[in-house]
Amino acid sequence: MAISELTISVEQCKDSAVNRVDWDNLPFGRVFTDHMLLMEYADGRWENPKIMPFQDIPMHPAMSAIHYGQSIFEGLKAYKHEDGRLSVFRPNMNAKRFNESAIRMCMPEVPEALFVECVRKLVAIDSNWVPNKPGYSLYIRPFMFATDAWVGIKPSETYKFMILLSPVGNYYSEPVRVKIESYYTRAAQGGVGRAKAAGNYGASLYPAKQAQDHNFHQLVWTDAKEHKYIEESGTMNIVFQINDTLITPSEEQDTILRGITKRSILELASSWGIAVEERKVSVEEVIQALRDGTMQDAFGAGTAATLAQIDIIGYKDEVFKLPAMENRTLSNRIKEHLDALKIGKVEDTFGWNFFV
Numbered sequence: 380m381a382i383s384e385l386t387i388s389v390e391q392c393k394d395s396a397v398n399r400v401d402w403d404n405l406p407f408g409r410v411f412t413d414h415m416l417l418m419e420y421a422d423g424r425w426e427n428p429k430i431m432p433f434q435d436i437p438m439h440p441a442m443s444a445i446h447y448g449q450s451i452f453e454g455l456k457a458y459k460h461e462d463g464r465l466s467v468f469r470p471n472m473n474a475k476r477f478n479e480s481a482i483r484m485c486m487p488e489v490p491e492a493l494f495v496e497c498v499r500k501l502v503a504i505d506s507n508w509v510p511n512k513p514g515y516s517l518y519i520r521p522f523m524f525a526t527d528a529w530v531g532i533k534p535s536e537t538y539k540f541m542i543l544l545s546p547v548g549n550y551y552s553e554p555v556r557v558k559i560e561s562y563y564t565r566a567a568q569g570g571v572g573r574a575k576a577a578g579n580y581g582a583s584l585y586p587a588k589q590a591q592d593h594n595f596h597q598l599v600w601t602d603a604k605e606h607k608y609i610e611e612s613g614t615m616n617i618v619f620q621i622n623d624t625l626i627t628p629s630e631e632q633d634t635i636l637r638g639i640t641k642r643s644i645l646e647l648a649s650s651w652g653i654a655v656e657e658r659k660v661s662v663e664e665v666i667q668a669l670r671d672g673t674m675q676d677a678f679g680a681g682t683a684a685t686l687a688q689i690d691i692i693g694y695k696d697e698v699f700k701l702p703a704m705e706n707r708t709l710s711n712r713i714k715e716h717l718d719a720l721k722i723g724k725v726e727d728t729f730g731w732n733f734f735v
């Protein structure tokens with residue numbers, strides 16, 4: 380299907396809310412822009428993509444996404460450059476991953492070029508919502524859910540694809556405290572951990588809440604079989620710096636989400652000549668490195684926070700404090716470089732910025 384066959388129609392909103400936003404107090408993901416995108420799937424094809432005023436959507440009470448969870452999403456961001464241009468960070472990667480999630484959940488794929496054009500056009504229409512304060516951006520949330528009005532368990536035949544936009548500030552205001560989980564699991568081999576499937580996040584809330592009750596921000600997930608290997612941290616990938624090497628759990632198992640931020644961080648660090656290892660990372664070696672002082676740094680990587688340095692790691696009854704933030708030379712440099720690249724302040728040698 381060529382995109383030209385599918386013209387995205389536009390219905391402009393009549394009363395923009397952009398001047399009613401409290402730009403100094405932006406809670407993550409609660410403020411939405413004037414428009415949203417909606418496209419429907421039926422009879423084996425996508426049709427009628429439209430940008431329309433932000434509004435509620437009607438739903439049948441038997442809608443299958445609610446009952447059986449055929450629901451996936453993506454998350455990416457748009458940034459404003461000093462010259463006023465807008466760019467989205469690596470949207471094709473999100474399009475590809477969205478389709479991998481769709482396949483795993485028996486849902487229809489959205490052609491990559493169409494996905495990217497939907498993102499581009501919606502951001503262009505709500506371009507005055509992209510903040511230009513440091514650390515601020517426009518969060519883009521594409522998602523797809525099953526809409527068959529039928530309480531029977533089978534892949535739905537109809538779906539909605541939508542995109543919402545939300546201006547956001549910094550996700551974490553302080554360095555994070557995490558706890559290595561040794562009972563609950565996020566994803567098992569053969570499961571849906573690699574997909575950005577809605578149910579993964581619903582299932583993580585209870586274990587995360589237990590950790591929060593013990594004064595941690597989030598969990599470090601371990602493998603479902605033995606809890607011996609590190610997987611990721613909350614909804615971010617995790618990277619350690621031990622003996623000047625960046626070490627991160629390999630994505631070979633289908634239990635780890637293939638993060639675009641982590642991939643970009645590793646590509647950037649490699650280009651600087653930093654040693655990078657993607658392999659199994661055992662809880663034991665992490666604890667050992669924390670004990671003997673070779674753990675120089677640990678951070679989460681994800682679109683929401685870009686890079687969230689970890690301050691405290693808890694394991695069983697112990698807590699380990701990591702080096703002071705000012706000594707995290709490498710991760711500070713990576714974060715600064717990536718943040719600057721996304722707003723055009725350093726040269727985008729990788730071609731990661733997609734201009735709107």
Ligand SMILES: *Cc1c(COP(=O)(O)O)cnc(C)c1O
Pocket residue numbers: 454575611613614615616636637638639640641680681682683
């Ligand atoms: C989205 C997500 C990430 C980070 O992926 P990015 O592409 O970097 O935003 C990591 N882990 C999980 C479980 C996620 O859902």
